[in-house]
Amino acid sequence: MPLLLAGLPDEILSMILVSSTIMASSPASHRRSLMLVSQRMRSVLCSTACLWEDIPSTVPLPSYPIYLERAKRRAITLTLSLSSDQDLDLTIKKVEAVGDRLARLTVVGPSTTMLELLAQITPLSPNLLSFALMKDDDDAAIVTPLPTRPFRRDFLRNCSSLQELTIRNGGYLHARFHAPFSLRALTVLHVPNLNALMHTLSSTPSLRHLTFESKNAFCPTSLKTVSLPRLETLDASVLSGGIAEKFFRSLSLPVSTRLSVTIRVTAAGLSGLDNDLHAVTAHAKGVLSERLVSLKASADGRYFERDAVSICCYTSSRARSNVSSHHWDGSSHAQISIYLKWEHPWPLQREEAFERIMQALPTEHIDEVALCTTGPPLRMYDQEFYYPHGVRTVMAHLSHVSTVAISSQVLDEIIFSVVSPQLRRLSRIIAIASQWRAMDAQYPKLLGSLFSERRDEGLGEVMIELREGENVYEGQVIDHRDSSSYKPREPSEPVDVLASS
16 A cells, blocks of 8 residues: 555545545446555455445345445445346345345346336335336337336335436336326436326426437327426427427426427428427526526537537526636536437528527527537548538627627638627627637738728727637636737738638
């Protein structure tokens, strides 16, 4: 053992070992390696109960008593891995060995095998807090919209303390499936029947986090009306064509609920996209619209015949001067996040996608906007190039903003809409230093010409804030510039082709 660690009390050494184990890619392997370092480290590891409360699927049944003893009286997290030819008796014995200490259970395997398991281990532990049914990789791509043997509608009837439920294949939910009243977080993927989901939600008035995905193109004629008065976050993924409209029109949510909605646009569902978007954003209109002050528009380059755009709205400013210690750029902090995705052949272009979202959003109180593009360039005949990202389309709806942040490898595509005289209140531009300097070097008089047009219109100067790194809202400010430092082209100088286009 290193001398630095050897002099530490057992309590401090235990904290260090716990931290290193949590960060390890394979905690169990990391723990085994540490136990070989020295007798003292082995002793500290064995006496640190929290390192033994998680029993992975690879642990054999004879080792369970060791884990349970070293975990002391802590609640147990158990992962079970099934295969179609595995003896279920062994798996059941593992559950029985843990007994009423079982708090979190994850079952991985084919859905049909999980049905057999659930039929035999019901009733589950009344102390169960988290339960996840995950399909294995071979079964993950299979969606069974109408299974011949769904889960029993009351298969969780004894889990009176259950707070988190994850079901990988929603096709196995009974149409009248009831979740425990205590449920706080629900994740259901591959939902073939939205009515089944709505009936489940009707039994969970205390739900705070909901995530679901539906790849069913069928739009129900009606849905059960459900109220979730305590919901904090909703993450939904659906196909275009009216499904989002039906769902959000049938759901009553608090104003404070954060929404993240992905709509996969298809040619068949394109005609219903506007109604879908307006139903999603209806939640943001009214009182909430006055709180939306910041917007981020992003476009990802076409790659492997896929395309995507997104717009996220925030209720707090993200353009603060000292934000390096905050992670404001994550969409999880957005009040509303809308993602449109589609595949080849394109049902719409990026410009149209942005236009449709902006028409549905309340933007009158937006004061700052971030324009971001990502994705690799395309290659053709040994040349690299980018298709227009279309992100500047949003500026037609945001002429009243005072701050614009930009992050793009093709800054010259965006800069015209940013410095345009139409943005009469513009006072601040935030950019990545390397990208800004590269554009300025390639087109040395472009910025001078653009800022000169603003002066000719009687508009004030603009402060330019350059930041390091790749995230325009998290990097440290390394340079300040004033638009007055950029001079227009002199009459004797050659015309910049880009600036004059």
